[in-house]
Amino acid sequence: MNSKYYKPFQPSVINFLNEIADKYPSAISLASGRPGDKFLEQLNPERLFQAATRFQQHAYGEARAAGSRLLQYGRSAGMIRELIAQQLRLDEKVASDPERMLVTTGCQEAISLCVAALCPNSDDVLLACNPTYGGAVGAAHANGVCVIPVSNDTSDLGESIERSVAELKKIGRKARALYLIPSFDNPTGRDLNESQRNAILTTCTRHRIVVLEDNAYGMFRYEGRAIQPMAALDTAGVVIYLSTFSKTLAPTLRVGAISLPETLFGDRRRCHALWKNLVERKSYSSINTSQISQAIVGGILLQENGSLERWIQPALSCYRDNRDAMLNQLETVLRPLSGDISWNRPPGGFFLVLEVPFRFCQEELINCANDYGVIVMPMSYFSLDDSQDQRIRLAFSGTNSNQIRAGINLLARFIASRLDLNGSAPPLLAEVSSPP
Amino acid sequence: MNSKYYKPFQPSVINFLNEIADKYPSAISLASGRPGDKFLEQLNPERLFQAATRFQQHAYGEARAAGSRLLQYGRSAGMIRELIAQQLRLDEKVASDPERMLVTTGCQEAISLCVAALCPNSDDVLLACNPTYGGAVGAAHANGVCVIPVSNDTSDLGESIERSVAELKKIGRKARALYLIPSFDNPTGRDLNESQRNAILTTCTRHRIVVLEDNAYGMFRYEGRAIQPMAALDTAGVVIYLSTFSKTLAPTLRVGAISLPETLFGDRRRCHALWKNLVERKSYSSINTSQISQAIVGGILLQENGSLERWIQPALSCYRDNRDAMLNQLETVLRPLSGDISWNRPPGGFFLVLEVPFRFCQEELINCANDYGVIVMPMSYFSLDDSQDQRIRLAFSGTNSNQIRAGINLLARFIASRLDLNGSAPPLLAEVSSPP
Numbered sequence: 042m043n044s045k046y047y048k049p050f051q052p053s054v055i056n057f058l059n060e061i062a063d064k065y066p067s068a069i070s071l072a073s074g075r076p077g078d079k080f081l082e083q084l085n086p087e088r089l090f091q092a093a094t095r096f097q098q099h100a101y102g103e104a105r106a107a108g109s110r111l112l113q114y115g116r117s118a119g120m121i122r123e124l125i126a127q128q129l130r131l132d133e134k135v136a137s138d139p140e141r142m143l144v145t146t147g148c149q150e151a152i153s154l155c156v157a158a159l160c161p162n163s164d165d166v167l168l169a170c171n172p173t174y175g176g177a178v179g180a181a182h183a184n185g186v187c188v189i190p191v192s193n194d195t196s197d198l199g200e201s202i203e204r205s206v207a208e209l210k211k212i213g214r215k216a217r218a219l220y221l222i223p224s225f226d227n228p229t230g231r232d233l234n235e236s237q238r239n240a241i242l243t244t245c246t247r248h249r250i251v252v253l254e255d256n257a258y259g260m261f262r263y264e265g266r267a268i269q270p271m272a273a274l275d276t277a278g279v280v281i282y283l284s285t286f287s288k289t290l291a292p293t294l295r296v297g298a299i300s301l302p303e304t305l306f307g308d309r310r311r312c313h314a315l316w317k318n319l320v321e322r323k324s325y326s327s328i329n330t331s332q333i334s335q336a337i338v339g340g341i342l343l344q345e346n347g348s349l350e351r352w353i354q355p356a357l358s359c360y361r362d363n364r365d366a367m368l369n370q371l372e373t374v375l376r377p378l379s380g381d382i383s384w385n386r387p388p389g390g391f392f393l394v395l396e397v398p399f400r401f402c403q404e405e406l407i408n409c410a411n412d413y414g415v416i417v418m419p420m421s422y423f424s425l426d427d428s429q430d431q432r433i434r435l436a437f438s439g440t441n442s443n444q445i446r447a448g449i450n451l452l453a454r455f456i457a458s459r460l461d462l463n464g465s466a467p468p469l470l471a472e473v474s475s476p477p
Numbered sequence: 478m479n480s481k482y483y484k485p486f487q488p489s490v491i492n493f494l495n496e497i498a499d500k501y502p503s504a505i506s507l508a509s510g511r512p513g514d515k516f517l518e519q520l521n522p523e524r525l526f527q528a529a530t531r532f533q534q535h536a537y538g539e540a541r542a543a544g545s546r547l548l549q550y551g552r553s554a555g556m557i558r559e560l561i562a563q564q565l566r567l568d569e570k571v572a573s574d575p576e577r578m579l580v581t582t583g584c585q586e587a588i589s590l591c592v593a594a595l596c597p598n599s600d601d602v603l604l605a606c607n608p609t610y611g612g613a614v615g616a617a618h619a620n621g622v623c624v625i626p627v628s629n630d631t632s633d634l635g636e637s638i639e640r641s642v643a644e645l646k647k648i649g650r651k652a653r654a655l656y657l658i659p660s661f662d663n664p665t666g667r668d669l670n671e672s673q674r675n676a677i678l679t680t681c682t683r684h685r686i687v688v689l690e691d692n693a694y695g696m697f698r699y700e701g702r703a704i705q706p707m708a709a710l711d712t713a714g715v716v717i718y719l720s721t722f723s724k725t726l727a728p729t730l731r732v733g734a735i736s737l738p739e740t741l742f743g744d745r746r747r748c749h750a751l752w753k754n755l756v757e758r759k760s761y762s763s764i765n766t767s768q769i770s771q772a773i774v775g776g777i778l779l780q781e782n783g784s785l786e787r788w789i790q791p792a793l794s795c796y797r798d799n800r801d802a803m804l805n806q807l808e809t810v811l812r813p814l815s816g817d818i819s820w821n822r823p824p825g826g827f828f829l830v831l832e833v834p835f836r837f838c839q840e841e842l843i844n845c846a847n848d849y850g851v852i853v854m855p856m857s858y859f860s861l862d863d864s865q866d867q868r869i870r871l872a873f874s875g876t877n878s879n880q881i882r883a884g885i886n887l888l889a890r891f892i893a894s895r896l897d898l899n900g901s902a903p904p905l906l907a908e909v910s911s912p913p
Contacts, residue, residue, distance in 0.1 A: 055760050056553055078545035086533070086547075089769065090526040097522070109514035112727040117492055146582055146731070146763045153762055157619065179761035183593065185621060291548040295582070295767045324491050325615035326589055327582045327763065331731045333525065334767055 054175040054422045061406070061416055069448040070416040071367075074227060074391045075439040080356040081291050092340030093333055096121070099343055100336075115332045117324040119144025121339040124347070125284070125298050131348040132260060135272045135282055141301040141312070143319050144330045148257060148285035148297035152220070153180040154322045155253050155281055155299060158315060159218040160186040168205055168219040168250065170198070172423035172432075174227045177220045177255070189216065190425040193229060199240035206248050218251040223271050225258040225390025228423045228434040232388050238271050246277040249306055255283045260353055262389035263361040278304035278312065286338050288391075289349045294334045359441075360391065366442035367393065367435060370449040378453065379460055384435075391438035394420065399459050400430050408455070415451035490611040490858045497842070497852055505884040506852040507803075510663060510827045511875040516792040517727050528776030529769060532557070535779055536772075551768045553760040555580025557775040560783070561720070561734050567784040569695060571708045571718055577737040577748065579755050580766045584693055584721035584733035588656070589616040590758045591689050591717055591735060594751060595654040596622040604641055604655040604686065606634070608859035608868075610663045613656045613691070625652065626861040629665060635676035642684050654687040659707050661694040661826025664859045664870040668824050674707050682713040685742055691719045696789055698825035699797040714740035714748065722774050724827075725785045730770045795877075796827065802878035803829065803871060806885040814889065815896055820871075827874035830856065835895050836866050844891070851887035 058072055097111055100120070119125075122139035129137040145151040156167055160181070167181045171190030181188045189209065191201045198221075206216055221241070223233040233241075245252050254271045272282035285297040299319060305312040323329075345352055368386060375382050381398035395417075402421045410416045420432035437445055494508055533547060536556070555561075558575035565573040581587040592603055596617070603617045607626030617624045625645065627637045634657075642652055657677070659669040669677075681688050690707045708718035721733035735755060741748040759765070781788055804822060811818050817834035831853075838855045846852045856868035873881055 055550070055764065056756060059552060075550055078549070081545040081548035084548055086526045086529045086769075089529075090522040093525075094522050109517040112517035112520055112729045113514070114491070114511055114723075114728040116495060149760075149764045150762060161621075176761060176764070179757070183758050183761045185597075287550075292550040292764075293548045293768045295763060295765075320492060321615070322619050324585075325612060325619045326586060327731060328491065328585045328612070328728075329731075331767060331770060332729045333770070 054418070057422075058416075058418070061410055065410040065414070065416065068410050068414045068416045069440070069444050069451060071435045071437070071440065071445065071448045071452075072416045072418045073439050074436045075292065076288055077356060077359060077439055077441075080353075080359070084291050089337050092338075092344065093336040094340070095343055096336040096339035099339070111332045111336050113332070115329040115335075117320050117329050118142070119298070119330055119335060120332060121335045121342070122298075124339050124342045126300070127347040128342055128349060129282070129284060129298075129300060132350055133256065133270050133273070133284070135270055135300065136303075137272075137282065137300040138303070141303070141316055143299045143301075143316065143323060144335060145297045145299060145323065146327050146330050147287060147292075147295040148255060148283050149176050149180065150323075150326060151283045151285075151297045151299045152177050152253065152255065153184065154319050154326060155251075155283070156181045156186055156218065156220070157184040158318050158322055159251055159253075160184070164214045165217045166209055166214050168202060168216050169425070170221060170226070171425050172228055172420050172429050173220065173425075174222060174255070175423050177253075178425065181220075187214075188425060191219070192428075193226070193231065194428075196237065197240065198233070198237060199244040202241065202244045202248075202250070206250070216248065216250050218253050219245060220253045220255065221271075222255045222257070224256055224268065225261060225387055225392075227258065227390070228392055228418070228420060229394050230385055230387025230390050230392045232265075232268065232390075235268055235274070238268070238274055242271060242275055242277065242279055246279045246306070250279070251305070252280045253283060254280050257283075257285050257288050258390040260289060260349065261357055261360055261391070263357070263364055265388045272300065272302070275302060278302040278306050278308070289353050290338060290341060294338060296330060296334050296338045360438050363437040363440065363442055363445055364393070366445045367437045367449060370446045371395070374450055374453040375456065378457055378462060382456065391436055393435050393437070395433040395435055397431055397433065397456060397459075401433050402430055405455075405459075409452065413451045413455045415448045415455070417448075417452060490854070493858075494854070497846055501846040501850070501852065504846050504850045504852045505876070505880050505887060507871050507873070507876065507881065507884045507888075508852045508854045509875050510872045511728065512724055513792060513795060513875055513877075516789075516795070520727050525773050528774075528780065529772040530776070531779055532772040532775035535775070547768045547772050549768070551765040551771075553756050553765050554578070555734070555766055555771060556768060557771045557778070558734075560775050560778045562736070563783040564778055564785060565718070565720060565734075565736060568786055569692065569706050569709070569720070571706055571736065572739075573708075573718065573736040574739070577739070577752055579735045579752065579759060580771060581733045581735060581759065582763050582766050583723060583728075583731040584691060584719050585612055585616065586759075586762060587719045587721075587733045587735045588613050588689065588691065589620065590755050590762060591687075591719070592617045592622055592654065592656070593620040594754050594758055595687055595689075596620070600650045601653045602645055602650050604638060604652045605861070606657060606662070607861045608664055608856055608865050609656065609861075610658065610691070611859050613689075614861065617656075623650075624861060627655070628864075629662070629667065630864075632673065633676065634669070634673060635680040638677065638680045638684075638686070642686070652684065652686050654689055655681060656689045656691065657707075658691045658693070660692055660704065661697060661823055661828075663694065663826070664828055664854070664856060665830050666821055666823025666826050666828045668701075668704065668826075671704055671710070674704070674710055678707060678711055678713065678715055682715045682742065686715070687741070688716045689719060690716050693719075693721050693724050694826040696725060696785065697793055697796055697827070699793070699800060701824045708736065708738070711738060714738040714742050714744070725789050726774060726777060730774060732766060732770050732774045796874050799873040799876065799878055799881055800829070802881045803873045803885060806882045807831070810886055810889040811892065814893055814898055818892065827872055829871050829873070831869040831871055833867055833869065833892060833895075837869050838866055841891075841895075845888065849887045849891045851884045851891070853884075853888060
């Protein structure tokens with residue numbers, strides 16, 4: 042089982058994407074799950090430093106040498122834990138406690154620290170959906186931790202987990218944690234409903250598998266009733282909640298957080314020991330998260346009375362429009378091409394999945410970028426096996442609706458050529474305007 | 478050998494130090510190797526903002542959406558590599574090349590990434606001086622890498638390395654890297670001369686051991702002729718150079734760098750493969766170093782025409798005075814106490830070593846803080862064995878000469894009590910002023 046699933050350390054999707062974007066600078070990109078540039082511009086340097094100053098004033102008042110405090114080394118656990126806990130309570134309904142929290146250099150460091158701490162032995166295994174965010178698999182592999190895929194296609198993840206646990210038992214290995222993005226998954230956009238979430242909690246509690254809930258996209262819901270994060274549904278002490286300000290504020294801040302439950306499977310001391318272990322690991326990974334970055338996040342949270350709901354409204358509304366533009370264009374130009382092409386309608390987040398009736402991997406990505414002027418992500422980049430080789434991740438967050446329509450048209454031309462249907466491809470939009 | 482030397486994952490010195498400082502807030506601290514607060518204050522939020530803006534202007538001019546670039550995700554290898562390479566060439570005489578460089582979240586991440594990349598197998602070993610910076614040992618242990626100590630006391634480190642290599646060979650293990658602070662070592666203040674550096678290079682080249690040269694303190698020389706970093710002396714491709722802006726600019730920035738040699742033991746392709754491996758690991762550790770932090774460093778480097786020599790002058794001059802104040806006070810109050818007390822005169826850096834004729838470990842540290850009002854660091858915290866149990870690290874960077882004199886007096890009272898010489902202790906200085 043190990044040899045089958047364990048991929049050796051491999052090139053990161055992020056770096057490969059950068060190389061492609063450099064090589065084809067004029068291509069339209071539907072590949073990157075970054076926030077829209079225009080929502081970042083509200084955080085120009087002046088505003089950043091106003092925010093830092095606001096936090097400084099709040100934390101230290103007019104105290105002498107207040108300024109230097111932010112510039113010094115700081116606590117490995119972080120200095121804005123109260124404010125982050127408040128934001129998680131207000132915006133995510135997660136009962137986060139500053140004493141069980143750890144501020145990290147983005148969510149990526151949070152994942153890396155948790156995987157290393159939860160899977161210290163060579164027979165420990167991390168479960169992860171297949172496909173899943175490549176950074177989680179990469180972090181596990183970088184820490185020498187084996188990753189076993191759990192199918193992301195089934196509606197019953199709990200059952201898939203049961204099967205993986207049984208298989209692992211046969212070979213004497215143990216699943217210690219499950220990495221999961223329950224809300225608006227990267228890369229699939231899939232949103233688990235409450236009963237699915239509860240089923241996973243039950244299964245993981247039974248097998249003492251910690252759920253690493255990555256909720257990077259949870260605040261970006263475009264339709265339907267809010268579903269609580271698994272950390273809010275958890276009563277057994279099974280969920281570690283991972284959060285980030287990269288999507289709500291700005292990626293550059295590199296501020297995220299790990300929130301531990303009140304107990305770990307009912308054991309309060311074990312939970313505190315894990316927190317201490319994580320803080321130690323944090324100190325050996327990056328000493329502490331930049332206090333300037335923390336002060337910027339803290340200052341914005343103070344200004345917004347603790348919640349980011351108002352702050353993200355313009356982005357939320359734009360991403361919803363982008364999603365709708367993408368869904369409409371897929372309907373308009375791909376539906377007529379073939380009945381074998383399908384896609385999902387994600388109720389939130391940054392991504393959707395397109396399924397095509399042919400292989401779409403690295404070769405096809407390059408072909409698309411080079412000959413058709415559009416960059417999209419093969420789902421195989423997020424996969425631990427070959428089950429995703431006919432799927433594409435389409436991102437609608439970092440662009441605008443004109444570009445989305447033009448990009449989908451270009452992609453349709455490529456697909457038509459692959460299906461030998463060249464006459465059916467739509468004409469290029471007469472004008473493709475660049476983002477405002 | 479393994480069981481003898483391999484200490485399990487243990488509490489970090491940094492976190493313990495914070496706890497002690499919290500518990501005894503009025504105690505004078507000679508424990509922390511942080512930059513002096515007053516030199517950080519020249520980087521108030523307004524100046525930080527100016528620096529980031531200067532870099533933005535330099536990098537993007539008036540380009541549309543320039544602002545958002547700094548706020549987005551960025552390259553894992555970093556965006557200010559040219560400026561850092563220039564600074565290393567100007568200030569350290571290290572022939573750094575941006576194409577072989579990687580910007581990291583402080584030097585701590587640099588150490589962690591290098592140790593993990595160079596020691597991927599379970600029988601790979603990291604050599605480290607004993608005592609050494611605890612963060613290096615912690616990073617190795619967090620990555621599951623065994624650390625074997627090399628005596629830091631001998632003047633012939635090359636010979637100590639030879640002995641370690643021979644012993645490791647007997648048990649089928651291999652030293653892959655040596656972590657070393659050649660200039661003004663933390664915690665000892667020891668400065669290796671050029672022939673010592675060359676001897677280590679020869680030994681490490683012969684055994685294909687990569688030298689991880691941590692040069693955090695190199696620019697802080699108070700006397701004597703400059704000695705080139707080992708990376709500048711290296712002609713065989715054996716030294717990976719680790720640098721940081723935590724001591725020269727501010728710890729909060731969390732910006733450091735890894736500079737690889739032109740070849741790795743003569744092999745250019747292997748060196749490039751290592752660089753790519755490190756960039757991958759960086760992407761899985763923290764995606765990229767905050768571009769705001771990078772822009773601040775970049776803006777200051779632009780303002781200073783590439784060199785930080787002028788920038789650090791006030792700090793350099795203060796630290797020199799602090800060192801001299803500490804040496805004078807040791808001479809005045811400790812010399813008369815006992816002939817069995819000794820200390821070194823470091824030609825630079827932030828630290829010196831005091832040796833006492835009794836055990837000084839955690840119990841004594843707490844005793845000192847609680848009953849005498851002075852906090853100092855037992856050298857045992859930096860040690861892989863019990864050889865350092867009668868030594869103390871004294872830091873003179875983060876305080877002022879009045880506090881240093883008062884702190885040494887308090888320490889002298891403690892030492893006198895331990896030596897049963899209570900009558901000989903100096904009176905407390907009448908006035909201990911707080912830092913300006």
